[in-house]
Amino acid sequence: MNPKEIGTIIAERQFTLSDNPDRIITARMGMPKVFSDNGDYCCPIQVLGAGNDRVLEVGGVDAVQAIDLALKALGARLWSMQKESGGKIVWLDEGNWDLGLPMINMNQIEVSPAHSLCACVAELNRHGWCQGTGGNFSIVTERDPLRILITQSGKEKGSLTPEDLVLVDSQGKPVEGETGKPSAETLLHAVIAELWEDAGCILHTHSIWNTLLGEHFVDRAGMTISGYEMLKGLEGVKTHEHKVHVPILPNTQDMQDLSEQIRFRHSRNRDLHGFLIAGHGLYTWGETLEQAHRHVEIFEFLFELVGRRTTFRPYNPSP
Numbered sequence: 001m002n003p004k005e006i007g008t009i010i011a012e013r014q015f016t017l018s019d020n021p022d023r024i025i026t027a028r029m030g031m032p033k034v035f036s037d038n039g040d041y042c043c044p045i046q047v048l049g050a051g052n053d054r055v056l057e058v059g060g061v062d063a064v065q066a067i068d069l070a071l072k073a074l075g076a077r078l079w080s081m082q083k084e085s086g087g088k089i090v091w092l093d094e095g096n097w098d099l100g101l102p103m104i105n106m107n108q109i110e111v112s113p114a115h116s117l118c119a120c121v122a123e124l125n126r127h128g129w130c131q132g133t134g135g136n137f138s139i140v141t142e143r144d145p146l147r148i149l150i151t152q153s154g155k156e157k158g159s160l161t162p163e164d165l166v167l168v169d170s171q172g173k174p175v176e177g178e179t180g181k182p183s184a185e186t187l188l189h190a191v192i193a194e195l196w197e198d199a200g201c202i203l204h205t206h207s208i209w210n211t212l213l214g215e216h217f218v219d220r221a222g223m224t225i226s227g228y229e230m231l232k233g234l235e236g237v238k239t240h241e242h243k244v245h246v247p248i249l250p251n252t253q254d255m256q257d258l259s260e261q262i263r264f265r266h267s268r269n270r271d272l273h274g275f276l277i278a279g280h281g282l283y284t285w286g287e288t289l290e291q292a293h294r295h296v297e298i299f300e301f302l303f304e305l306v307g308r309r310t311t312f313r314p315y316n317p318s319p
């Protein structure tokens with residue numbers, strides 16, 4: 001199932017806001033579907049009109065459990081939206097505090113790491129950071145021996161499903177039984193996971209700003225960003241005065257060469273949050289998927305900021 005689409009809607013309910021009765025909030029549930037080889041089901045849910053309309057897929061051992069947990073997840077999502085907005089979400093009539101949905105803590109709902117990665121990549125794609133099947137994305141599922149679940153080569157990144165991921169080993173090779181073709185840059189993910197032992201998720205985006213800046217500053221082998229509040233979004237950075245160094249590696253199609261360059265940069269400074277490949281893209285990582293996702297957002301924000309303040313050489317195409 002497309003992680004950003006609800007699919008066939010089997011049920012929906014409308015709510016209003018007590019202080020703005022004209023505003024309609026719609027909770028929707030999609031048709032449960034099998035999502036894994038072992039026959040597990042997932043049921044997609046979505047809340048429209050309350051700010052966060054991202055589709056969440058809730059898993060269960062069968063369709064009935066997926067529906068049951070999806071209803072609870074909808075209740076929890078509406079409740080947390082109500083708490084955040086400070087307003088009151090109303091079903092049926094104003095005096096009613098009951099949303100007519102069961103509620104459990106969202107943390108108790110298990111969303112598989114593969115689903116979370118697909119949803120994260122779809123989100124990055126919406127920003128235009130992995131267009132045209134560009135970029136590749138992985139999570140470390142096991143440390144000893146190293147196992148990485150990574151996006152397959154050539155897949156459109158806005159609509160990945162867990163079937164579009166492939167499990168590889170420490171050499172970036174598919175493990176026995178895998179039939180998918182891993183991304184061309186899989187070895188780099190394996191090297192990053194090996195060198196930065198805390199990395200649980202590695203994300204590689206191809207954005208306009210990261211491509212431009214990598215190309216522009218490659219002669220200096222890197223750039224240092226300082227003075228911006230948003231730097232504090234990078235793990236461990238406590239002040240805007242922190243100097244964040246971003247190495248820039250020359251681009252090549254030789255993955256062994258690039259992995260040696262990464263090893264060299266790590267030996268010089270292991271305190272990195274990411275690096276650029278010139279004219280190509282960003283690699284960043286985090287202990288968790290959420291942290292790595294945040295690092296992409298922070299870097300892309302900072303790159304656009306630096307880029308807008310930079311005068312670029314005119315592009316000079318050969319005749």
Ligand SMILES: [Zn+2]
Nearest residue numbers: 135185204281
């Ligand atoms: Zn790439």
